[in-house]
Amino acid sequence: MKLTPKGRATRQRIVEGAATYLRGTDPGTATLDDIRTVTRTSKGQIFHYFPGGKDELLLAVARHEADRVLLDQEPHLSRLDSWASWTDWRDSVLARYRSQGRRCPLAALMDQVTTTPGSVEVVTELLDQWQRRVAAGVVAMQEGGRVSTDLDPARVAAAFVAGIQGGVQVLRATGSTDHLEASMDLMIDYLRAA
Template sequence: MAELTAKGRATRARILAVAADLVLKQGVAGTQIEDVRRAAGVSGSQMTHYFRDKRTLIKDVIAWQADKMQRLHQTPELGELDSYAAWRRWADLVVERQTARDFQGGCDFGSLAGQLVESDADTRADLAAGYERWLELFRRGLEAMRARGELREDADPDALAQSLLAALQGGLLLSQTLRRVEPLRNSLNAVLTYLGSYADPGRRPA
């Protein structure tokens, strides 16, 4: 695609936001290009200008959701996720956000992955790349904690990042299904306790 103007970028972003919302509400199979076109209020020629077909649109929705996930984890409140206090705030914010949603929706990126991961190798690779970005964000914070001595030398930032993300994803899905807070809160508390077990004894969080 040729470089877009500011107006073109805004139009494309609006279409992607609408498409992402429809996919979450209706599922990938239940969302057609025409549904997105009508909801976004654009012409057929505009749709084909930005997205050749549904496959291209869904590929870009995956990237859009991955970018959104990154933004949610890069806020002044969370900093670089490189302290126990930051991880505690992260867990509290996740619980608050899901409680405010009445546990409807779960993880937007995880919802996409659940629908698409077995569809084809290219789509699975796109989803895996999104999760790898998430893991890298977590890993950087954990590596900084280990470098400062807040985590013991035997702490494995990669394994800890995977544990944190798995606890988040599993807790979100279970709370979404059961419509109650305990599975999410308990899974996050458990993984933070596990993280704390790697603290230097003199710097272990309360």
């Protein structure tokens, strides 16, 4: 599909408008007409830029949200080289999800797009990058001699990702950040002990 500058702008307006809108409502019940209204576009435009229809649009929005997940953890996530930086990171993650409340835009979107093949790729990609950065942090600590080199950085990072993921899920279900906090604290303690 050929896109002129104007077209690119419109497409972007749709994705961003939809993202903002979907952050405030259950994507499961949102209709294309809702999105049309809020982004001030016509049916023709929607299907012009997203020939695959609703699924394709939602997936584009999910991609957009996925990018934000890691960005919101910066600059901490890329500089996990001291104990202080790890707790700073912990605090920033907690703060982010606390303020977000029980709404997790990405998770809510993924619930809608489950079956499509592209959706798997979006999540896999995100988890992968996330885990890689944490692993890099573990390596940095090992190089600094603060953490035993017996630990497998990839494995520890996998546990971190899982723990955070689970904490957020509990947050979504119950509204409490206790689990997220307990999980991150336990894992950082684990590193300290090693």
